Amino acid sequence: MKKRILAVSLTVAMMLSMFAACSDDTATDTSTDSSTDSSADASTDTDADAGLDIDAIEVPDEIDLYVYYADASIEFVDYALEYIAEIWPDLTVNIEHRSDADGTVLQTRAAVGELPDAFECVSAVNNTLHESGDLAVLDDTIEAMDYYSRFDDTAFDGKSIDGTVYAINVSNPQAYTVFYNKTVLAENGIEEPTNYDEFYDAVVTLDEAGLIPFALFGAEQWPGLQLYDLAVVGCGETAGLTGLDTGVSAITDEAYTEAAEKLEALVEAGLYGSGALSTNASQAFELMELGQAGFMGNGSWYFQDCADYGDNIGYLEYNPFADAGEENNTAKSGGAPEVGGYAASATGDIVDFAEMFVLEFVAGRHAGEYVYSGGPCRLLEVPETDFEMSEAYTAYCEAVSTFTSTTQYAAWGLVDTELSTYLCNYTEALGMGTTDSASFIADLIDEIG
Amino acid sequence: MNPIFKRSKVGMILFAAPVVILFAVLMVYPLCQAFVMSFTEWDGLNTATFTGFANYEKLFTSKTLSTAMKNSIIYSLFLTIYQIGFATIFSFILVNTKIKGKTFFKDVYFFPVLLSVSVVAQLWVAIYHGQYGLINQVAESLGFAWSQDWLSSANQGIYAIVLAESWKGMGYHMLIIYAAMRNVPSMYYEASFIDGATPVNQFFKITLPLIVPTLKMCVIMCITYGFRAFEMIYIMTGGGPGSASTTLPIMMYDAMFSLKKAGYANAISVVMVVICIIIMQVIDRSTRRLEVEM
Numbered sequence: 001m002k003k004r005i006l007a008v009s010l011t012v013a014m015m016l017s018m019f020a021a022c023s024d025d026t027a028t029d030t031s032t033d034s035s036t037d038s039s040a041d042a043s044t045d046t047d048a049d050a051g052l053d054i055d056a057i058e059v060p061d062e063i064d065l066y067v068y069y070a071d072a073s074i075e076f077v078d079y080a081l082e083y084i085a086e087i088w089p090d091l092t093v094n095i096e097h098r099s100d101a102d103g104t105v106l107q108t109r110a111a112v113g114e115l116p117d118a119f120e121c122v123s124a125v126n127n128t129l130h131e132s133g134d135l136a137v138l139d140d141t142i143e144a145m146d147y148y149s150r151f152d153d154t155a156f157d158g159k160s161i162d163g164t165v166y167a168i169n170v171s172n173p174q175a176y177t178v179f180y181n182k183t184v185l186a187e188n189g190i191e192e193p194t195n196y197d198e199f200y201d202a203v204v205t206l207d208e209a210g211l212i213p214f215a216l217f218g219a220e221q222w223p224g225l226q227l228y229d230l231a232v233v234g235c236g237e238t239a240g241l242t243g244l245d246t247g248v249s250a251i252t253d254e255a256y257t258e259a260a261e262k263l264e265a266l267v268e269a270g271l272y273g274s275g276a277l278s279t280n281a282s283q284a285f286e287l288m289e290l291g292q293a294g295f296m297g298n299g300s301w302y303f304q305d306c307a308d309y310g311d312n313i314g315y316l317e318y319n320p321f322a323d324a325g326e327e328n329n330t331a332k333s334g335g336a337p338e339v340g341g342y343a344a345s346a347t348g349d350i351v352d353f354a355e356m357f358v359l360e361f362v363a364g365r366h367a368g369e370y371v372y373s374g375g376p377c378r379l380l381e382v383p384e385t386d387f388e389m390s391e392a393y394t395a396y397c398e399a400v401s402t403f404t405s406t407t408q409y410a411a412w413g414l415v416d417t418e419l420s421t422y423l424c425n426y427t428e429a430l431g432m433g434t435t436d437s438a439s440f441i442a443d444l445i446d447e448i449g
Numbered sequence: 450m451n452p453i454f455k456r457s458k459v460g461m462i463l464f465a466a467p468v469v470i471l472f473a474v475l476m477v478y479p480l481c482q483a484f485v486m487s488f489t490e491w492d493g494l495n496t497a498t499f500t501g502f503a504n505y506e507k508l509f510t511s512k513t514l515s516t517a518m519k520n521s522i523i524y525s526l527f528l529t530i531y532q533i534g535f536a537t538i539f540s541f542i543l544v545n546t547k548i549k550g551k552t553f554f555k556d557v558y559f560f561p562v563l564l565s566v567s568v569v570a571q572l573w574v575a576i577y578h579g580q581y582g583l584i585n586q587v588a589e590s591l592g593f594a595w596s597q598d599w600l601s602s603a604n605q606g607i608y609a610i611v612l613a614e615s616w617k618g619m620g621y622h623m624l625i626i627y628a629a630m631r632n633v634p635s636m637y638y639e640a641s642f643i644d645g646a647t648p649v650n651q652f653f654k655i656t657l658p659l660i661v662p663t664l665k666m667c668v669i670m671c672i673t674y675g676f677r678a679f680e681m682i683y684i685m686t687g688g689g690p691g692s693a694s695t696t697l698p699i700m701m702y703d704a705m706f707s708l709k710k711a712g713y714a715n716a717i718s719v720v721m722v723v724i725c726i727i728i729m730q731v732i733d734r735s736t737r738r739l740e741v742e743m
Binding site for chain 1: 596602685691710
């Protein structure tokens, strides 16, 4: 009898355990319900915010801010905090460093209901958090603060989802740029390439000279992927890889094949040298700055990183994948406005204040970025700076208005995470020479259709 | 059975309960949850939708699966051969020879086990680096016009990684096998010596059969680890180039954190668990007849 009781008890325990596991859907549904509620709250909040009296919003003692706080960004964030301190002197800002680029930490925190009051998030996560109702609507606070009047007209282009702003940042085009070491090119008799043929010849010349033609920091997947995006743009598909995400183009289009073929030919000519997969950003910078590599690809923020190196770093003004005869192709890769940026948690205790805080932080950080690293300033009241921009950076800033198109950073700017993951993996294989352009396209067709 | 438990099975249940409960909470429940979620489409945050066997279909038709399985098998075999092989040889030498500095050698072999995976991975990345790596530099200084891009190669990458992993973990198995060899009663060796057995005969006829249970455990650990390998691969190549050095755990990580498909990631984890259980059972059953009672 005792054995039977024991057996029954164990069976019941097992069934309860299974039901507990199976009830996850219910649990998810519950969280969805609460998400829906919070969405509803957010929209209610929007309604309530109509005619928002920002002076009536209570200033809390402290606020949690999840933000990238390393490298050059430390100065920008510190500047923003000083700016914030002038507005709210008694406010303590608790900084939490954003250690990942893909928003995984943020999404995990959202899943367990522990979002910081204010945070920085990428496009894909922005969409997920928007869907779950975790993002506060910023429109009414923007209006109540007359926020846009402090900036030029296009400073916040592309920041809304269905006409509503959930995350905000100044939309400065930080294009993916091919930099070069002027001394290395001059010593090898190479002039700044303006089309694909010249770029190919430069790669061959540098490889034969025992140098690394293009310092790729392949320990991260995005630089290689963005170079392919630049190639697609140079081959005539101005939507680049973003076009695959938005549906305006298909991987079977000629530009994607041509770009892959050009990249394959460059790789065979020794584009990346050896060890690119194990090379990190700092190592690539050193290769470039010490004259062991001719070219390097990075976002235009590298102008700030290489400021100490004077005028020896130049950048390719024209797309190096354009065919001969199309030398004036200024179509760029990366830097198009994206919906990501700084957001306020809709589920926190200080939602209204967090919305205001986010807006002021963005203004302060942008001012700090301009003060410490130059570049285009979108504030109408431009702060004073004694930062001296390099020749190349000045030229880049002047050329920004001539960019004929820009695309997203495909590794984190695309909404379709599956697409960006497959693109990352297969472009890496193409770059390391473990697949050819025909297989590359065929594999992508299989994966993304 | 302990007489206390013979008298009162309640006592037995009470004593076993904490472990059983912990096991259920930490192992059974998450496994059940993963199994259930593997039938859903879920981004980890919003509503999960039931999709039947779609995730399994996606997994079994995935181009990456065959590469992951091949790499896992390579990883398992290489780990087993290197770690168990060297561990057994070193243990035998340390137990049966009178050399000076036994403790020193034991410590040296065990030292890599104490290092964190990230440290070891970075160390070996520096050794393998195609441009500045130790191996290529040594080859160059010796006048060989031979340079390999170890980690960027589709064929060599996984072997380069598993060599680093094997180097790191060998000492752990060596200590286990060393302890097992030390537990073999000396009277067997004395008797066999009188009968004229050589050290080689003693090793194959006495030592090896008596440490089979220990070896079996080590083999199971090595082989199942091959199917669970993640950290070293992730740090050294991220599963690349492309998916050339990927394994099931890397696929699972990508599914969870890159694709943002938690349901798909759970399906991969369920398959991993099933594979590990099958391997464990096969090894256990196939080696049962080799075990000898002391």
